[in-house]
Amino acid sequence: MNKVLLIIKREFNSRVKKRSFIIMTILGPLLFAALMIAPIVLMRLEDDEFKKVAVIDETGMFFNSIPNTKYLQFENVSLQYYDNLTASYNLTKAKEDLKNTDYYALLYIPHTAVQTNIGVVQLISFRQPNMALKLHISNSMEKKLEDIKLTIKAEEFGLTEEDVTNILTVVNTRIEVVTTTLDEKGEEKQSSTEIAMIIGYICGFLIYMFVFMYGSMVMRGVIEEKTSRIVEVIVSSVKPFQLMIGKIIGVALVGLTQFLLWVVLTFVLVFFGQRILLKDYNPEKFNPNPAVVGSTLDNQTNAPDEKALKYEEAFKAVFSVNYVQVVTFFIFYFIGGYLLYAAMFAIVGSAVDNETDTQQFMLPISLPLILGIIVMMQVINNPASSLSYWFSIIPFTSPIVMMVRIPFGVPISDLIISMLLLIISFVFMTWFAAKIYRVGILMYGKKVNYKELWKWFKYKN
Amino acid sequence: MKHALIIENIEKRFANHLALDDVSIQVPEASIYGLLGPNGAGKTTLIRIVNQITAPDRGKVYFNGEPISSKHISLIGYLPEERGLYKKMKVGEQALYLCQLKGLSRQDALKGLKKWFEKFEIQSWWDKKVEELSKGMAQKVQFIITVLHNPTLLIFDEPFSGFDPINANLLKQEILELKRNGATIIFSTHNMSSVEEICDYVALINRSRKVLEGEINEVRTNYTSNIYEIQFEGFVNIIETSLSHEYKILQVDKNLKDTIIKIELLNKNISSNDILKRFLEFGNISMFRRYLPKMEDVFIKVVGEANSLTE
Numbered sequence: 001m002n003k004v005l006l007i008i009k010r011e012f013n014s015r016v017k018k019r020s021f022i023i024m025t026i027l028g029p030l031l032f033a034a035l036m037i038a039p040i041v042l043m044r045l046e047d048d049e050f051k052k053v054a055v056i057d058e059t060g061m062f063f064n065s066i067p068n069t070k071y072l073q074f075e076n077v078s079l080q081y082y083d084n085l086t087a088s089y090n091l092t093k094a095k096e097d098l099k100n101t102d103y104y105a106l107l108y109i110p111h112t113a114v115q116t117n118i119g120v121v122q123l124i125s126f127r128q129p130n131m132a133l134k135l136h137i138s139n140s141m142e143k144k145l146e147d148i149k150l151t152i153k154a155e156e157f158g159l160t161e162e163d164v165t166n167i168l169t170v171v172n173t174r175i176e177v178v179t180t181t182l183d184e185k186g187e188e189k190q191s192s193t194e195i196a197m198i199i200g201y202i203c204g205f206l207i208y209m210f211v212f213m214y215g216s217m218v219m220r221g222v223i224e225e226k227t228s229r230i231v232e233v234i235v236s237s238v239k240p241f242q243l244m245i246g247k248i249i250g251v252a253l254v255g256l257t258q259f260l261l262w263v264v265l266t267f268v269l270v271f272f273g274q275r276i277l278l279k280d281y282n283p284e285k286f287n288p289n290p291a292v293v294g295s296t297l298d299n300q301t302n303a304p305d306e307k308a309l310k311y312e313e314a315f316k317a318v319f320s321v322n323y324v325q326v327v328t329f330f331i332f333y334f335i336g337g338y339l340l341y342a343a344m345f346a347i348v349g350s351a352v353d354n355e356t357d358t359q360q361f362m363l364p365i366s367l368p369l370i371l372g373i374i375v376m377m378q379v380i381n382n383p384a385s386s387l388s389y390w391f392s393i394i395p396f397t398s399p400i401v402m403m404v405r406i407p408f409g410v411p412i413s414d415l416i417i418s419m420l421l422l423i424i425s426f427v428f429m430t431w432f433a434a435k436i437y438r439v440g441i442l443m444y445g446k447k448v449n450y451k452e453l454w455k456w457f458k459y460k461n
Numbered sequence: 462m463k464h465a466l467i468i469e470n471i472e473k474r475f476a477n478h479l480a481l482d483d484v485s486i487q488v489p490e491a492s493i494y495g496l497l498g499p500n501g502a503g504k505t506t507l508i509r510i511v512n513q514i515t516a517p518d519r520g521k522v523y524f525n526g527e528p529i530s531s532k533h534i535s536l537i538g539y540l541p542e543e544r545g546l547y548k549k550m551k552v553g554e555q556a557l558y559l560c561q562l563k564g565l566s567r568q569d570a571l572k573g574l575k576k577w578f579e580k581f582e583i584q585s586w587w588d589k590k591v592e593e594l595s596k597g598m599a600q601k602v603q604f605i606i607t608v609l610h611n612p613t614l615l616i617f618d619e620p621f622s623g624f625d626p627i628n629a630n631l632l633k634q635e636i637l638e639l640k641r642n643g644a645t646i647i648f649s650t651h652n653m654s655s656v657e658e659i660c661d662y663v664a665l666i667n668r669s670r671k672v673l674e675g676e677i678n679e680v681r682t683n684y685t686s687n688i689y690e691i692q693f694e695g696f697v698n699i700i701e702t703s704l705s706h707e708y709k710i711l712q713v714d715k716n717l718k719d720t721i722i723k724i725e726l727l728n729k730n731i732s733s734n735d736i737l738k739r740f741l742e743f744g745n746i747s748m749f750r751r752y753l754p755k756m757e758d759v760f761i762k763v764v765g766e767a768n769s770l771t772e
Binding site: 006007010014225228234235236240442444459 | 475476509512513514516518534537539540541543544545546547548549550558559561562563564603606
């Protein structure tokens with residue numbers, strides 16, 4: 001055991017000291033922080049544009065509760081599209097008309113929006129609406145709904161104001177704005193900018209990248225030991241299995257170190273980025289003359305506060321994701337996926353004499369990984385499909401696919417099955433790899449194929 | 462005689478190739494034991510079995526009388542034929558690492574390494590990367606790593622390859638020194654002259670089987686044929702004409718005064734005294750001796766015969 005620790009230490013130290021590791025560790029957080037702050041900056045750019053939004057409100061409850069702002073004006077067009085014959089709203093016609101009017105978007109609030117705890121309203125536009133607009137709608141509607149519910153319930157139970165405040169802390173209604181962008185032909189294209197999805201997407205892709213990066217690091221390490229002929233010196237002191245597992249764990253620790261540094265540095269950068277941005281848009285500093293603002297279109301909210309408020313809202317959205325949960329599962333699936341694939345990479349490294357010979361064995365490794373990435377795209381569109389389910393259960397793709405599913409909410413049973421299967425398969429794969437590895441590392445100048453690998457597997461000791 | 466290592470009836474099979482077939486070897490304590498054989502004979506497999514890198518299919522290995530196990534690993538030093546170091550790692554750091562893998566504590570390894578580096582006058586290499594060293598320099602470092610943990614059994618596979626004559630000699634002296642200090646040494650090589658110089662015992666492995674074993678001079682004597690070397694003052698041409706039916710002249714070297722002649726007896730009934738008597742007539746004899754074959758001759762003879770039999 002002591003010897004495995006020595007090996008882990010060497011594998012870790014020799015890699016962490018490399019220049020490429022240090023550069024990657026610094027560049028990563030800069031990129032991620034930029035990705036997280038970019039929506040806020042973009043929002044600021046778009047903010048200055050004046051937008052008119054048409055509203056069809058089937059419930060008749062919300063129109064007045066969505067306030068106009070400096071840049072946003074809501075107009076009720078419900079009556080215009082009410083079809084007396086069918087006693088319903090003609091949404092199709094409204095969509096068609098959207099092209100010919102100067103409305104930026106059409107907000108459709110169906111009856112169903114108030115029937116469940118998560119009400120869904122549609123925002124239909126030609127361009128992807130920005131986050132500020134969506135947040136504005138959902139926040140206003142949530143507030144209105146809560147007020148209505150509160151008034152009804154308070155009356156029903158004869159509650160005092162104090163009781164209501166107590167209840168308020170418990171009541172939490174969400175309004176989700178599902179956006180539908182229309183292309184030139186007027187066809188609907190479902191899309192989403194939900195931050196949770198982006199996070200899932202990034203995580204899935206990071207796992208793919210990490211498994212490939214650190215898996216091939218293991219492979220190159222094995223090849224290095226083989227070509228430099230140090231391996232026979234080492235295996236006369238330690239068992240080949242100890243050498244293999246020490247290398248795999250050492251590289252895993254390198255990966256984890258990098259990931260944790262990325263997380264910490266990213267949060268530090270975003271935190272300071274937030275501070276700087278919010279400071280810049282400090283109401284007093286930004287808008288020294290409130291009297292001027294008072295005469296704009298905005299009659300309901302105080303304009304100077306509004307902007308700062310929006311940034312705060314945007315940051316709230318960015319931080320609304322349960323990062324602790326995401327990071328925890330990410331670490332599990334990264335380690336699990338990495339261990340599964342690192343064992344396979346170790347087999348390839350032990351089978352060849354130099355890196356150029358690895359190509360012929362890479363297919364069984366890269367195929368499931370790339371498949372995982374392809375399925376990931378589908379999962380984002382349809383997280384509840386059986387495709388998503390199976391690929392998040394099968395160990396070879398589960399690290400990528402499950403990470404994308406997690407932000408959408410995954411049943412605990414699915415998670416447990418997926419995690420258990422992953423653990424079982426990497427234990428099995430490590431055992432399998434060790435049997436081939438111990439033969440392969442001492443074989444030189446042999447043309448190796450899959451049949452040969454199978455023969456090695458069956459060797460006794 | 463006490464044996465440091467006893468190998469009993471080892472058999473090892475790879476897929477469809479028998480690498481070792483019923484090989485038994487006994488290595489006496491504090492001796493240098495030469496393990497000889499052509500390429501692919503099974504020497505490396507045998508050495509790997511002793512190092513517990515691979516396990517035999519059948520047979521036993523005893524180390525100091527006990528069945529060999531992982532606790533003996535720290536008592537064995539192994540310098541493989543295919544040897545190398547991590548190219549990007551610093552010499553000192555790497556030597557420390559490899560010695561610690563053998564079970565030494567960091568402090569002991571550091572102390573020992575300092576001593577050896579001073580002895581070989583290579584202290585300045587400590588912070589160099591291995592890729593900056595020449596092949597011979599790297600070999601020196603490897604030798605130090607092999608012997609640093611004071612193993613009682615040392616296995617050197619082609620230790621002299623890559624060394625210039627001066628360093629090869631230095632290494633030879635170190636190996637002899639290790640033997641004087643009580644270590645048992647197994648020495649595998651193709652370089653037969655070095656075998657003659659330092660080995661006490663030899664075993665010859667050919668085609669997975671042990672074909673020859675014994676004390677080196679015994680082995681050489683056993684393979685002595687009827688060849689004599691004679692040095693005398695006089696002329697060779699007379700011998701050539703008068704004795705050609707009894708002897709075969711193998712080699713003639715002429716100096717200014719002397720002639721050294723190597724002859725093989727064709728008739729087994731002729732004794733060495735008969736030859737002496739004959740040669741007394743030709744001139745002053747300054748040397749007369751039975752020729753002791755070189756290990757190289759033995760090697761070629763045994764391996765060559767065995768191979769011609771099966772082909």
